Amino acid sequence: MLALDAARSAGAEYADVRISRNRVQSINTRERRVQGLSDNETFGFGVRTLVGGAWGFAASSDLTRDEVARIARQAAAQAKANRAAQVRPVVLAPAPATKEGKWRGPAKLDPFDIAIEEKVALLLSANEAALKVQGSRFVNSAMFFLREEKTYANSDGSFTEQMIYRASPTMTVTAVSSDSSDFQSRQSTDIAPMGRGWEHVLDSKLVENAPRWAEEAVQKLSAKPVEVGRYDLVLHPTHLGLTIHESIAHPTELDRVYGYEANYAGTSFVAPPEKMLGKFKYGPEFMNIQGDRSQDGSLAACGWDDDGVQPETFLIIKNGIVHDYQTTREQANWLDWWYKQQKLPTRSHGCSYAQSWADVQFQRMPNVSLLPGEQNLKWEDLIAATDRGIAIVGDGSFSIDQQRYNAQFGGQLFYEIRGGKITGMLKDVAYQMRTPEFWNAMDMMGGKDSYWLWGAFGDAKGQPSQSNAVSHGCPPTRHRQINVINTGRRA
Amino acid sequence: MVAARAMGREECEALAKRALAAATADETRITINSGARGNTRFAVNQISTGGDNYDATVSVRSTFGKRTGVVNTNKLDDASLKAAVQLAERLAKLSPEDPEAMPELGPQSYASSRGWSDSTASLDPSARANAARAITEPARAAGLVSTGYLETRAGATAVANSKGLFAYDRQTALSLTTTVRTEDGTGSGWAGATSHDFAQLNPRDLGARAIDKARRSVNPVAVEPGRYTVILEPTAVGNLVQFIVNAMNARNADEGRSFFSKAGGGNKIGMKVVDERVTLTSDPLDPEAYGNTFSNDGQPISKTTWIENGVVKNLAYDRFWAQKQGREPLPSGAGTLRMTGGSASVDELIASVDRGILVTRFWYIRPVDPRTILYTGLTRDGTFLIERGRITRAVKNLRFNESPIFMLNNLEAMGRPVRVSASEAGGPGQAIVVPPIKTRDFSFTSLSDAV
Numbered sequence: 001m002l003a004l005d006a007a008r009s010a011g012a013e014y015a016d017v018r019i020s021r022n023r024v025q026s027i028n029t030r031e032r033r034v035q036g037l038s039d040n041e042t043f044g045f046g047v048r049t050l051v052g053g054a055w056g057f058a059a060s061s062d063l064t065r066d067e068v069a070r071i072a073r074q075a076a077a078q079a080k081a082n083r084a085a086q087v088r089p090v091v092l093a094p095a096p097a098t099k100e101g102k103w104r105g106p107a108k109l110d111p112f113d114i115a116i117e118e119k120v121a122l123l124l125s126a127n128e129a130a131l132k133v134q135g136s137r138f139v140n141s142a143m144f145f146l147r148e149e150k151t152y153a154n155s156d157g158s159f160t161e162q163m164i165y166r167a168s169p170t171m172t173v174t175a176v177s178s179d180s181s182d183f184q185s186r187q188s189t190d191i192a193p194m195g196r197g198w199e200h201v202l203d204s205k206l207v208e209n210a211p212r213w214a215e216e217a218v219q220k221l222s223a224k225p226v227e228v229g230r231y232d233l234v235l236h237p238t239h240l241g242l243t244i245h246e247s248i249a250h251p252t253e254l255d256r257v258y259g260y261e262a263n264y265a266g267t268s269f270v271a272p273p274e275k276m277l278g279k280f281k282y283g284p285e286f287m288n289i290q291g292d293r294s295q296d297g298s299l300a301a302c303g304w305d306d307d308g309v310q311p312e313t314f315l316i317i318k319n320g321i322v323h324d325y326q327t328t329r330e331q332a333n334w335l336d337w338w339y340k341q342q343k344l345p346t347r348s349h350g351c352s353y354a355q356s357w358a359d360v361q362f363q364r365m366p367n368v369s370l371l372p373g374e375q376n377l378k379w380e381d382l383i384a385a386t387d388r389g390i391a392i393v394g395d396g397s398f399s400i401d402q403q404r405y406n407a408q409f410g411g412q413l414f415y416e417i418r419g420g421k422i423t424g425m426l427k428d429v430a431y432q433m434r435t436p437e438f439w440n441a442m443d444m445m446g447g448k449d450s451y452w453l454w455g456a457f458g459d460a461k462g463q464p465s466q467s468n469a470v471s472h473g474c475p476p477t478r479h480r481q482i483n484v485i486n487t488g489r490r491a
Numbered sequence: 492m493v494a495a496r497a498m499g500r501e502e503c504e505a506l507a508k509r510a511l512a513a514a515t516a517d518e519t520r521i522t523i524n525s526g527a528r529g530n531t532r533f534a535v536n537q538i539s540t541g542g543d544n545y546d547a548t549v550s551v552r553s554t555f556g557k558r559t560g561v562v563n564t565n566k567l568d569d570a571s572l573k574a575a576v577q578l579a580e581r582l583a584k585l586s587p588e589d590p591e592a593m594p595e596l597g598p599q600s601y602a603s604s605r606g607w608s609d610s611t612a613s614l615d616p617s618a619r620a621n622a623a624r625a626i627t628e629p630a631r632a633a634g635l636v637s638t639g640y641l642e643t644r645a646g647a648t649a650v651a652n653s654k655g656l657f658a659y660d661r662q663t664a665l666s667l668t669t670t671v672r673t674e675d676g677t678g679s680g681w682a683g684a685t686s687h688d689f690a691q692l693n694p695r696d697l698g699a700r701a702i703d704k705a706r707r708s709v710n711p712v713a714v715e716p717g718r719y720t721v722i723l724e725p726t727a728v729g730n731l732v733q734f735i736v737n738a739m740n741a742r743n744a745d746e747g748r749s750f751f752s753k754a755g756g757g758n759k760i761g762m763k764v765v766d767e768r769v770t771l772t773s774d775p776l777d778p779e780a781y782g783n784t785f786s787n788d789g790q791p792i793s794k795t796t797w798i799e800n801g802v803v804k805n806l807a808y809d810r811f812w813a814q815k816q817g818r819e820p821l822p823s824g825a826g827t828l829r830m831t832g833g834s835a836s837v838d839e840l841i842a843s844v845d846r847g848i849l850v851t852r853f854w855y856i857r858p859v860d861p862r863t864i865l866y867t868g869l870t871r872d873g874t875f876l877i878e879r880g881r882i883t884r885a886v887k888n889l890r891f892n893e894s895p896i897f898m899l900n901n902l903e904a905m906g907r908p909v910r911v912s913a914s915e916a917g918g919p920g921q922a923i924v925v926p927p928i929k930t931r932d933f934s935f936t937s938l939s940d941a942v
Contacts, residue, residue, distance in 0.1 A: 041563070359544075399868055406940070408937075
């Protein structure tokens with residue numbers, strides 16, 4: 001409150017303050033040793049001010065009365081300096097104030113209450129299980145936990161306290177051929193990072209899964225190099241989450257659409273909104289894309305965003321057509337005409353986020369998910385229906401252009417499909433795509449029983465680059481006649 | 492002003508002493524990072540956001556025998572510091588023995604770094620806003636749309652341990668990058684620069700370069716993907732060459748999981764891997780690219796030659812692997828890179844090409860195959876067709892699948908090396924000095940409609 005008062009007396013028409021305490025623990029192992037064991041805590045606050053329609057932000061780790069007031073004045077002074085180059089002032093969409101809000105992530109067991117010995121023992125037994133497999137040479141495994149206590153207040157009268165948890169167990173097994181001419185790795189991409197506690201590590205069954213990952217790494221050594229060409233692709237949710245992240249979630253961020261990220265993350269082909277909303281066919285009619293910050297255990301889940309807005313669930317793509325964008329309070333007004341046309345209120349969807357107390361909040365993606373199909377098809381049904389294709393499991397290498405048109409994706413495991421059956425393993429596979437053609441080439445998807453929540457831990461955007469964590473739910477899908485290249489070059 | 496804050500040598504010594512006094516472990520290492528960061532972003536020809544922050548963190552690494560634990564905190568009062576030391580010691584005792592644990596080093600001597608500039612440390616929000624305006628105003632006057640980012644860092648790092656080692660260094664760094672687009676979105680040009688010294692940057696010139704490229708890049712035509720002779724501007728060279736040095740880890744090579752693994756076992760030290768005109772070095776005292784004078788564990792860092800005349804001269808060895816292999820340890824963390832070049836200008840390189848493509852920079856560069864250091868990514872913000880020694884028109888962006896190793900084997904000519912901004916995120920990143928190059932058979936695998 002001291003910060004908000006100081007900002008207002010320095011001339012701010014709006015101010016907010018975030019105080020956060022982030023505790024992070026990470027344990028890294030390889031084979032039979034612990035490589036690193038660390039416990040980190042960072043505590044501080046950041047003050048954001050709006051003066052004459054221009055933003056200012058300052059932050060410090062020194063939470064004393066004098067420093068808080070000084071930082072608030074500094075944020076206001078910076079806003080005044082930033083106003084000098086102003087063309088269009090910032091106007092915030094209305095948002096109801098939350099007087100006293102409390103939210104806690106769905107962690108059943110706080111990871112920081114679990115003994116280190118138990119964590120280390122679990123990782124080392126998983127490594128041992130992987131190393132028992134003939135041909136597996138190296139194994140790295142890790143656990144990462146975060147607990148963020150975030151207090152937020154703004155000059156509209158909101159005051160919220162939240163406790164956010166994240167947990168990520170991972171493993172990578174590497175096999176090396178006996179003549180050292182090849183090496184192949186299998187990452188544990190069938191375990192997603194989640195907004196849960198220690199129970200997520202237990203549910204991940206590292207020790208039970210490790211031998212399978214090791215066997216798959218060894219199998220990759222003798223997999224057949226892929227022949228280039230066009231194939232029907234059957235994509236597993238452990239793979240497709242990343243494709244959704246890159247080719248749907250990023251291009252529907254409204255700041256990109258208006259050019260605000262042109263210098264780094266890029267702009268978007270889903271622009272301008274007047275030509276896209278209600279008009280642009282992103283994919284087939286059975287394609288529906290949802291934005292939310294509420295799916296149980298998802299990484300973007302929260303009670304209030306960093307604008308103090310309670311997030312809502314909204315459709316970004318409805319029946320294959322672009323229907324909405326991801327917004328903050330600053331951006332919702334930009335689509336006022338569309339919301340009026342749709343008889344919807346002009347309000348933020350709750351997509352404001354900052355990675356820490358030291359960084360300014362801006363528009364970040366919520367969970368962006370492909371909703372499952374009405375027919376309750378499964379992964380096996382999609383393979384059985386495919387005559388000549390490639391099934392891809394797990395996410396791998398990825399790259400996409402600055403407007404999100406041209407992308408290239410690898411994977412963890414690639415299987416040849418012939419006559420509705422998996423006939424063997426392939427390697428050196430990557431597919432290249434143009435986003436609208438790729439999604440319009442989707443002709444089958446799985447149903448609710450095959451829906452799975454993939455997660456991205458280090459989604460980068462903004463300058464300075466900030467890291468966001470989000471989940472993307474999806475069923476498996478099939479895409480017809482996609483261009484596949486062979487990446488195994490020798491010269 | 493917050494911008495100039497970074498802990499001094501004496502302050503770090505006193506803080507390290509306080510932390511070490513609370514330690515009961517066999518060995519303790521204290522690392523202190525402090526500093527201020529400031530940034531100003533502009534978009535659509537106006538400042539969009541900014542930020543100033545200051546933080547100081549202490550990392551405590553406690554070791555009992557071969558058991559180690561690490562705790563990081565940014566609370567520096569006596570009680571918090573003592574709690575951090577106690578927690579690190581508790582973690583260490585709970586940790587299993589590490590057969591690869593190495594003892595802490597004793598006192599070392601270090602070169603004194605020169606990478607601090609008051610002109611950078613004292614840059615305040617209004618000076619940053621002026622730099623932004625030197626780009627946005629000409630862009631607006633030209634009917635173009637400018638977006639960009641200016642970041643400054645002023646920080647100090649200290650490492651101290653219970654065996655009397657003490658290292659201290661302070662550095663400044665900054666970067667300024669801009670992307671200028673045409674109103675109709677059919678043209679885009681980029682320019683960027685990094686330095687430790689703000690006085691060496693000229694925002695107006697940088698903006699003018701991006702404006703010129705934006706204008707010239709409108710209405711690009713499609714060319715067939717395939718293998719092309721390319722002129723890579725220095726930024727594009729820096730984008731890719733840094734991955735070679737990042738992969739130069741001896742242990743990965745010896746373990747058979749690196750490009751630098753030798754067939755049949757061992758590594759490629761002494762083997763020729765790229766064109767003999769190529770030499771790659773890192774030197775923390777390079778006046779065009781200052782870097783770190785010591786590593787995280789307190790080893791002094793001096794000038795290192797990684798590749799000399801095309802031959803692998805050194806790989807990075809951590810202290811354990813060096814001891815195991817009977818080699819001297821060689822830290823990798825200087826944060827600087829220099830590639831030798833020639834004397835040609837970019838225009839002279841262009842004049843020597845019958846048909847080829849000029850690349851301003853690469854984007855979304857991600858690893859595809861570590862066996863060959865193969866990466867994929869795309870051209871961006873200034874890609875042009877060269878015909879009969881002249882730039883004739885803008886071309887659509889292209890995706891590449893290529894290795895910097897193949898690229899430097901197919902080398903035809905090199906120009907004058909310059910400092911570049913080679914970090915995709917536009918931050919200061921590594922200090923990289925590289926030449927523009929002409930290389931043949933560069934592999935483009937698909938077209939992109941993105942501008």
